[in-house]
Amino acid sequence: MAGLSQARSDQPVQLRSSTVRVGAGLAASGWVLRRLWRLAVVTAATPAALAGLLSVILSALLWSVSPLLMLSMLALGIGLLVGVRSVWPDRWLVWLRLPLRSWWRGWLVYRRCWPAAMDTAGLATSWRGTVWTPTVLTVSSTLSVDRVRVRMLPGQTVEDYADVAHRLAQTFGASAVRVRSVLQRPHHVELWLLTVDPLTSVVEPLPVDDQALTEGLPLALAEDGRTWRLQLVGSHVLVVGATGAGKGSVIWSLLLHLAPLVRSGLVAVWAVDPKGGMELAAGRRLFARFAHGDSDAAAGYESTFAEVLEDAVAVMRRRQDRLRGVTRLHTPSTAEPLVVLVVDELAALTGWVTDRTAKKRIEAALGLLLSQGRAVGVVVVGAVQDPRKDVLPMRDLFPTRIALRLNEAEQVNLVLGPGARNRGAHADLIPDGLPGVGYVTVDGIAEPVRVRFSNVTDQHIAQLVTPVTPALQLVSGEAA
Numbered sequence: 001m002a003g004l005s006q007a008r009s010d011q012p013v014q015l016r017s018s019t020v021r022v023g024a025g026l027a028a029s030g031w032v033l034r035r036l037w038r039l040a041v042v043t044a045a046t047p048a049a050l051a052g053l054l055s056v057i058l059s060a061l062l063w064s065v066s067p068l069l070m071l072s073m074l075a076l077g078i079g080l081l082v083g084v085r086s087v088w089p090d091r092w093l094v095w096l097r098l099p100l101r102s103w104w105r106g107w108l109v110y111r112r113c114w115p116a117a118m119d120t121a122g123l124a125t126s127w128r129g130t131v132w133t134p135t136v137l138t139v140s141s142t143l144s145v146d147r148v149r150v151r152m153l154p155g156q157t158v159e160d161y162a163d164v165a166h167r168l169a170q171t172f173g174a175s176a177v178r179v180r181s182v183l184q185r186p187h188h189v190e191l192w193l194l195t196v197d198p199l200t201s202v203v204e205p206l207p208v209d210d211q212a213l214t215e216g217l218p219l220a221l222a223e224d225g226r227t228w229r230l231q232l233v234g235s236h237v238l239v240v241g242a243t244g245a246g247k248g249s250v251i252w253s254l255l256l257h258l259a260p261l262v263r264s265g266l267v268a269v270w271a272v273d274p275k276g277g278m279e280l281a282a283g284r285r286l287f288a289r290f291a292h293g294d295s296d297a298a299a300g301y302e303s304t305f306a307e308v309l310e311d312a313v314a315v316m317r318r319r320q321d322r323l324r325g326v327t328r329l330h331t332p333s334t335a336e337p338l339v340v341l342v343v344d345e346l347a348a349l350t351g352w353v354t355d356r357t358a359k360k361r362i363e364a365a366l367g368l369l370l371s372q373g374r375a376v377g378v379v380v381v382g383a384v385q386d387p388r389k390d391v392l393p394m395r396d397l398f399p400t401r402i403a404l405r406l407n408e409a410e411q412v413n414l415v416l417g418p419g420a421r422n423r424g425a426h427a428d429l430i431p432d433g434l435p436g437v438g439y440v441t442v443d444g445i446a447e448p449v450r451v452r453f454s455n456v457t458d459q460h461i462a463q464l465v466t467p468v469t470p471a472l473q474l475v476s477g478e479a480a
């Protein structure tokens with residue numbers, strides 16, 4: 001006889017629990033208590049709300065001791081807040097304004113209608129008669145973006161959220177929603193809801209930073225209002241954009257932030273401007289080497305580009321000999337600066353070279369630099385309009401890639417990697433009127449982030465080059 005535990009029936013078991021009648025007053029009190037408990041839990045977890053609550057309790061206590069004392073303390077508190085706001089606007093923003101904004105937006109905009117929003121977006125699911133909804137974990141706001149961290153339901157993926165991003169944007173009144181995975185948190189997803197687009201205004205050059213080599217060069221503003229920094233040491237950088245997309249502003253922002261490092265001898269810029277020097281000539285005093293395709297060169301102007309690249313390979317080889325077995329990543333120093341080879345139009349060195357001998361020399365040198373240079377402090381920063389393989393065969397050797405406005409949707413994945421467009425990098429939809437806007441990758445985040453590079457004007461360039469004494473002797477000695 002089969003044991004009871006093995007007995008199975010495909011018929012659903014009908015269970016009817018006995019009805020318990022409660023009065024309207026009791027039901028209402030239960031509802032209010034549940035809400036209060038939830039408010040208490042969230043308040044306790046939010047520093048700004050906790051501070052607000054403590055101030056109210058303190059005020060009530062002071063009032064009971066002496067109303068005058070309480071009013072004086074209130075006036076002092078308000079005075080302090082006004083003082084902090086005018087003396088330290090940055091701290092005011094970080095300590096008070098943004099935490100409060102995160103708190104009220106978290107409650108009023110997101111948590112209040114979250115279950116309904118998940119349901120209508122198709123992200124809630126019903127299982128065994130219960131409706132399960134993804135949970136909001138945290139909401140942190142900047143002045144332009146609300147970052148809502150969500151715990152996904154079992155079986156959901158980041159793509160499920162990306163697929164309904166436009167529905168979520170409409171529901172929460174955001175201009176766009178970016179969906180991001182969270183490093184080392186496979187159950188979490190972060191929704192970036194854009195409330196204001198800070199990238200519609202031109203971005204002024206960001207303050208020059210002495211620590212730029214270690215911290216990253218602050219070249220652009222991200223759409224969440226933060227500074228985007230380029231980690232140049234140990235990376236080659238590819239900038240792709242249609243004509244007029246603002247490739248010049250990326251290169252000039254880079255040069256602007258490298259200038260103090262050139263002055264201190266930690267960086268040597270070698271510039272290659274195949275457009276006859278039209279783009280980069282204004283910065284020639286900053287450059288240790290400048291090749292612009294001398295039309296009088298005996299071996300043809302393209303051979304001058306080959307020479308610079310081969311000299312860079314020679315520097316690389318010497319450093320490899322010295323550093324072999326010592327370190328795996330070169331640290332820039334005044335004795336051995338970081339060599340930054342800036343090429344304004346890479347296609348002129350790869351796809352469009354007519355001199356066959358020069359073409360072979362350039363291909364060989366560029367391939368060596370891109371595959372071996374970054375570990376020994378010889379990095380390439382190249383700009384190009386067309387990212388296709390026949391124009392730029394070494395595209396995949398650039399670890400850092402920046403996609404400004406592109407002409408075709410297919411180009412996005414060519415530049416930023418497979419799937420980048422699906423993950424929200426719509427570089428082909430950037431309007432003509434927003435030069436300098438593009439998508440970049442950010443450390444720790446798989447999805448590209450939308451940024452705007454600072455606009456470097458002729459006046460900035462004039463100031464940039466005036467006080468510079470380039471480290472010419474040092475680098476040409478090394479390259480000779």
Ligand SMILES: Nc1ncnc2c1ncn2[C@@H]1O[C@H](COP(=O)(O)OP(=O)(O)OP(=O)(O)O)[C@@H](O)[C@H]1O
Pocket residue numbers: 202203241242243244245246247248249250385435436437452453454455456
């Ligand atoms: N970051 C920026 N912010 C505002 N305006 C910009 C920015 N970058 C470029 N511009 C403006 O856009 C125009 C085109 O810029 P730029 O010459 O840098 O484009 P490009 O991609 O280098 O074009 P091309 O390939 O034709 O040389 C210029 O008038 C420039 O002033």
